[in-house]
Structures are given as structure tokens and as C-alpha cells.
Amino acid sequence: DAYDIVALKTRLGDIRTEDNPALVRQKSRDFYWYSPTLKRQLDGVNGDIVAFPTTEEEVLRVLAICGELGVPVTPRGAGTGNYGQAMPLAGGLVLDLSGLDKVLEIAPGRVRAQAGAILADIDAACRLSGQELRLHPSTYRTASIGGFIAGGSAGVGSITWGGLRDLGNIVSLRVATMEMPPRILELTGEEVQKVAHAYGTNGIILEAEMPLAGACDWIEAIVGFDDFADATAYANALGEQDAILKKLISVIAAPVPQDYFLRHRKYLPDGTHAVLVMLAPIARTAFDDFTASRGGQMLYRSDLVPAEEAKGLPPLYELTWNHTTLRALRVDPTITYLQTLYPFPNQLALIGRIHALLGEEVPAHLEFVRFDGKITCFGLPLVRFTTEERLEEIIALHEAEGIPVFNPHRYTLEEGGMKQTDAAQLAFKREADPAGLLNPGKMIAWEDPAFDFSTRRTYLFPGLERDV
Ligand code: FAD
Structure with missing residues (x-):
């Protein structure tokens, strides 16, 4: 390596660092192993050192010193991403931001928190003012707000509020650049898209300001259907009921719920397709009537089972989004998954066609959203x-x-997304990370501007070629 880790460690002085190989290895990993392809490609990836700053000033110092010494910097929140996003392909320093965990300000309609704050902790603080985050990934209890913004896309709440790419779902971001010396920028409005879902390749998020909704004690429901098409039509129609406030509508085809939702098993008759719903208590009766009119069987309701019975169950959202895959993997390690979008207005027909074609080999799991x-x-x-x-x-x-596929078996932004470069993100990287030290290997447009996506060839970061 061209950079001097011993010199780096000395320069970092009183900022906590760790270069014990076992710990560095652990902090160089995320949930990449969900994908057999990424597992093969990335198993050997390791950083050289981890830094644990606890203040903004320490983050800036780490960036300035790494910039001077030419050391790559890969930011990390909680490491729950599942495409190897937080894995340091070029080695160097892993910047663990979990020490920047303060909720800074809560006001009507908004919260400002440091990047490393855990989503559930932010919500717990907001709840005291009767508010909650509009949306969160199913990794709510472990993931950081900075990691969600830099690496995530949508989740629980998206049925009402859309995704992170929707203007207004991120109010503003405080970002440090990798210039010499690093600058601090405040991005608002459309500008947040420069660093949102950019995998930390063009700036370090220090603080995020997020919009809030009114807090709810969400009721969890599982509705059953014998026919898969009836389940999807019901879920879609429930989504369109604007006056029934909900936070989640997921459809999971049999036998997935029966085989993998072990703690909910007794509520899930064989052969039944499950629709998982989180709804506001005020909407309870409307929801019951709507469900009955569509022929849905109420299989489980958190407000109707005895409290101690509900206590033994994981939260319903931990059966949905990427947690469905996790539960399946725990029972059957050969399972993997895809991420697709069923474009409006043909979603129900497309779902029907692909399910008829591949339903046995590729059991359906749908997450309804409002876009x-x-x-x-x-x-x-x-x-x-x-x-x-x-x-x-x-x-x-x-x-x-x-049916577009956002390939979860690729570690680059482009191949996991729309197979093209986000021009605003690339332009911002030129400005904010001129030496290309932030999370190398994840933005193809930076590493290999001539890369041709039409060949369907997989991009391989040069350092990884020896391993595959
Ligand atoms: P990390 O994994 O640590 O980082 C994610 C990316 O952001 C990396 O590229 C990292 O380099 C970068 N990064 C981290 N912090 C910063 C920062 N401060 N500044 C700049 N860049 C930074 N995702 C969803 O969107 N919706 C879901 O519902 C969802 N469900 C999931 C379920 C499971 C079981 C698993 C394993 C993953 C799921 N994910 C989901 C993916 C992931 O958990 C979320 O996106 C999560 O919010 C990532 O947060 P994190 O703190 O773990 O980020």
C-alpha cells in the first residue's frame, strides 16, 4: 500500500482507533453475505484501521489527516447495509460514525440528529413530543440515520410517505467534504440528493434533519387469502384508501410465512398468503370493514391477542422488507433474493405474470409504497x-x-440502481472528493468513465480481480 498506516495512527493521536485485525475485519463487513455473488467477491475485503470519532471536530481531523496521507476513507454507520456498501474495497481507514449519536433538536414537524444516531433512539426521543419519523428501514432497532440516508431507500412508512428519494423526506444534511482542508456544507431541498444514496462516496454526513409525523401506537395485523391474486388486489386497494392511516402493507406468498415466520407460525394456516399491515388505532373499524368486504381472513391482531402472547413475538415490521429474507436465510441458508419494481399502473398484472412464471423458484414478497x-x-x-x-x-x-431489477448482487451504485450514473452525485464527487479517497470502488463513473453498461459485464474494482 502506498500509504503509511503507522504514520496515520500516530497523527490521529487521541482520536480512538483500533487496528486489532479481528476487530478491523468485523468493522469492514456488512450484510453482504446475503448475496452468494457478493460473498464470493468480497470475503477477502479488509480495512487497515478503524477510527471512532465522537465529535464533528474529530471527524474533520480524521478526514484532513487521511487526505494529506492519501489514505482511503470508508464511512460506516451500523454496518447493516446488504450490498457491501460499507466495505473498504481499497483498504485504508474505516470511519465508524456510531459515536456521533446525539439527537440535537426536536421541534414541531422535524428532528435534527447526528449521523450515527440509531433510528429507534431518534424515535424514542421524538415520541416525548408526540411525533415519530415518517419512514424507517426494517433495521430500525440497529441502523443509523446517516447509514439509512447514504445507503438505504425506503421502508416502513413508505406506503404513506414514499421513499428517501422523494423531495421533502430529508429536510437538510450537514456534510463534510474530503477537500484539503475539508469543508462543511449544509444541503437542503433537491441538493440533498447529491449525497443521499451515494454510499458515502462523495461526502460524510455529519447531521440530518428529518421531517416528522404524528406518533401512533400502531396496530399490527395479518390478513390471510387463499388466492394470491386476491391478496395483491386487497393490498393495492388498501393502499389506495387514503383515509385509513397505515405504516406498512406487505404481501408474502405461501409457503414463505409458514416456513420462515417461526414465532408467528400458529397464526398462519397452511397454504394461506399473508398480508402484513401496520395501521393506526383510529382506523381500526374502517380497516375491519374494508377487510371483510374483500374477503380477507383476520389471522392475527396485536390489539386482540393477550399482551403476554404479543410480547413473545418480534415486531411485525421485522418480518417485512429485507427482514423477510433474513428470516428465510436463518432456516434455509441457500435462499437469496432480488429487488424489483412493479411500475404503476400495471403492477397487479405484472405480479400475476411473473408469479405464474417463477412462483415456485422465486416466491413473491411485495412491499406496497406510495410514489x-x-x-x-x-x-x-x-x-x-x-x-x-x-x-x-x-x-x-x-x-x-x-419489471426493473435493482440488482442486490452488485456492490456499485450504478449496477445496484438504474444502470446509469447519477450526474449530480458524480459532479459533487469531483468537487468534494477530488483525490477519490471516499469509499473507493463503489461509483463506476468515477473509477471507469468508459464502462459500458449495455454489455451486462459486471464491473470489478481492480483490487478485487485477484480474488474472483
Ligand atoms: P451502513 O451499512 O453502515 O452504511 C450504509 C452506506 O452508507 C455505506 O455505503 C456507508 O459507507 C455509508 N454511510 C454510513 N454512514 C454514513 C455517513 N454518516 N455519511 C456518509 N456515508 C455513510 N434498507 C432500506 O432502505 N429499507 C429497509 O427496509 C431495509 N431493511 C433491511 C433489513 C435487513 C435485515 C438488512 C440486513 C438490511 C436492510 N436494509 C434496508 C439495508 C440497511 O439496513 C439500511 O439501509 C440501513 O439504514 C443502513 O444503515 P447503517 O447505519 O447500517 O448503514
């Missing part, structure tokens, strides 16, 4: 994995049906 005022859904289908070649075929079959 630009319209209800549609993402798919996070499980895949009964055989080979990487077959996985590529399954992706191609989706694309041939007009």
Missing part, C-alpha cells in the same frame, strides 16, 4: 438459489416482462 401520489409496489422476492448463471436468467426474465 408520486400513486400506489404501486416493490418486490423483494426470495430466490431458491442454484447458480449465479440461473440468477442472471431470472433477472433477465423479469426485465423481459418490463
Whole structure:
């Protein structure tokens, strides 16, 4: 390596660092192993040292020193991302931001927190004012707000509020650049998109200001259907009921709930497709009547079972979004998954077609969302994995049906997203990280501007080629 880690450690002085190989290895990992492809490619990835700043001043000092010595810096929140986003492909320093964990300000309609604050802790603080975050990933209890913004996209709450890319769901960000010396910028409005979902390749988020909704004691419900098409039509129609306040609508095809939701098993009759809902108590009767009119069977209700029975169960959202995959993987380690979008207005027809084609090998899991005022859904289908070649075929079959795939088996922004570069993110990287030291290898447009996405060839960061 061209950089001097011993010199770096000395220069970092009283900022806490760790270079014990076992700990560095642990902090160089996320949930990349969800993907057999990423597991193969990234298993050997390791940083050289981890820094644990606890103040903004310490973060700036780490950035300035790494900039001077030419050491790559990979930011890390809680390390729950599942595409290797937080893994330091070029080695160097892992910047663990979990020590910047303060909730700074709560006001009507908004909260400001440091990047490393855990989402559930932010919500607990907001609850004292009768408010809560609009949306959160299913990793609510472990993930950081900075990591959600830099690495996540949507989640629980998206059925009402859309995703992080929707203007207004991130109010403002305080960001440090990797210039010499580092600058601090306040981004608001559309500008936040420069660093949101950029995997920390073009700036370090120090603080985030997020909009809040009124807090609710959400009721959890599981509604059953014998017919899969009835389940998806019900979920879509419930999504369109604007006056029934809800935070989650997920559809999971049999036998996934029965095989993998072990602690909820007794509520899940064989062969029944499950619709998982979080709804506001005020909407209870409207929801009951709506569900009955659509022929749904009420299989579970958190407000109707005895308190001690409900206490033994994980929160319902921990059966949804990427937690569905996690629960399946715990029972059957050969399972993997895909991420798809069913474009409005043909979502129900597309779901029906792909389920008829691949339903056994690729059991359906849908997350309904409201995007630009319209209800549609993402798919996070499980895949009964055989080979990487077959996985590529399954992706191609989706694309041939007009179902875009956000490939979760790729570690780059472009290949995991829309197969093209976000021009605003690239332009901001040129400005904010001119030496290319932030999270190297994740933005193809920076590493290899001539890369041709039409060939379907996978981009390999040069340092990784020896390992694959
Ligand atoms: P990390 O994994 O630490 O980091 C994520 C990315 O952000 C990395 O590229 C990292 O370099 C960068 N980063 C971290 N902090 C900063 C910072 N302060 N400044 C700049 N860059 C930074 N995601 C969803 O969107 N919705 C879901 O519902 C969801 N469910 C999940 C369920 C499971 C079981 C798992 C394993 C993952 C799930 N994810 C989901 C992915 C992930 O958990 C979330 O996106 C989470 O919010 C990431 O937060 P983190 O603190 O763990 O980030």
C-alpha cells in the first residue's frame, strides 16, 4: 500500500482507533453475505484501521489527516447495509460514525440528529413530543440515520410517505467534504440528493434533519387469502384508501410465512398468503370493514391477542422488507433474493405474470409504497438459489416482462440502481472528493468513465480481480 498506516495512527493521536485485525475485519463487513455473488467477491475485503470519532471536530481531523496521507476513507454507520456498501474495497481507514449519536433538536414537524444516531433512539426521543419519523428501514432497532440516508431507500412508512428519494423526506444534511482542508456544507431541498444514496462516496454526513409525523401506537395485523391474486388486489386497494392511516402493507406468498415466520407460525394456516399491515388505532373499524368486504381472513391482531402472547413475538415490521429474507436465510441458508419494481399502473398484472412464471423458484414478497401520489409496489422476492448463471436468467426474465431489477448482487451504485450514473452525485464527487479517497470502488463513473453498461459485464474494482 502506498500509504503509511503507522504514520496515520500516530497523527490521529487521541482520536480512538483500533487496528486489532479481528476487530478491523468485523468493522469492514456488512450484510453482504446475503448475496452468494457478493460473498464470493468480497470475503477477502479488509480495512487497515478503524477510527471512532465522537465529535464533528474529530471527524474533520480524521478526514484532513487521511487526505494529506492519501489514505482511503470508508464511512460506516451500523454496518447493516446488504450490498457491501460499507466495505473498504481499497483498504485504508474505516470511519465508524456510531459515536456521533446525539439527537440535537426536536421541534414541531422535524428532528435534527447526528449521523450515527440509531433510528429507534431518534424515535424514542421524538415520541416525548408526540411525533415519530415518517419512514424507517426494517433495521430500525440497529441502523443509523446517516447509514439509512447514504445507503438505504425506503421502508416502513413508505406506503404513506414514499421513499428517501422523494423531495421533502430529508429536510437538510450537514456534510463534510474530503477537500484539503475539508469543508462543511449544509444541503437542503433537491441538493440533498447529491449525497443521499451515494454510499458515502462523495461526502460524510455529519447531521440530518428529518421531517416528522404524528406518533401512533400502531396496530399490527395479518390478513390471510387463499388466492394470491386476491391478496395483491386487497393490498393495492388498501393502499389506495387514503383515509385509513397505515405504516406498512406487505404481501408474502405461501409457503414463505409458514416456513420462515417461526414465532408467528400458529397464526398462519397452511397454504394461506399473508398480508402484513401496520395501521393506526383510529382506523381500526374502517380497516375491519374494508377487510371483510374483500374477503380477507383476520389471522392475527396485536390489539386482540393477550399482551403476554404479543410480547413473545418480534415486531411485525421485522418480518417485512429485507427482514423477510433474513428470516428465510436463518432456516434455509441457500435462499437469496432480488429487488424489483412493479411500475404503476400495471403492477397487479405484472405480479400475476411473473408469479405464474417463477412462483415456485422465486416466491413473491411485495412491499406496497406510495410514489408520486400513486400506489404501486416493490418486490423483494426470495430466490431458491442454484447458480449465479440461473440468477442472471431470472433477472433477465423479469426485465423481459418490463419489471426493473435493482440488482442486490452488485456492490456499485450504478449496477445496484438504474444502470446509469447519477450526474449530480458524480459532479459533487469531483468537487468534494477530488483525490477519490471516499469509499473507493463503489461509483463506476468515477473509477471507469468508459464502462459500458449495455454489455451486462459486471464491473470489478481492480483490487478485487485477484480474488474472483
Ligand atoms: P451502513 O451499512 O453502515 O452504511 C450504509 C452506506 O452508507 C455505506 O455505503 C456507508 O459507507 C455509508 N454511510 C454510513 N454512514 C454514513 C455517513 N454518516 N455519511 C456518509 N456515508 C455513510 N434498507 C432500506 O432502505 N429499507 C429497509 O427496509 C431495509 N431493511 C433491511 C433489513 C435487513 C435485515 C438488512 C440486513 C438490511 C436492510 N436494509 C434496508 C439495508 C440497511 O439496513 C439500511 O439501509 C440501513 O439504514 C443502513 O444503515 P447503517 O447505519 O447500517 O448503514
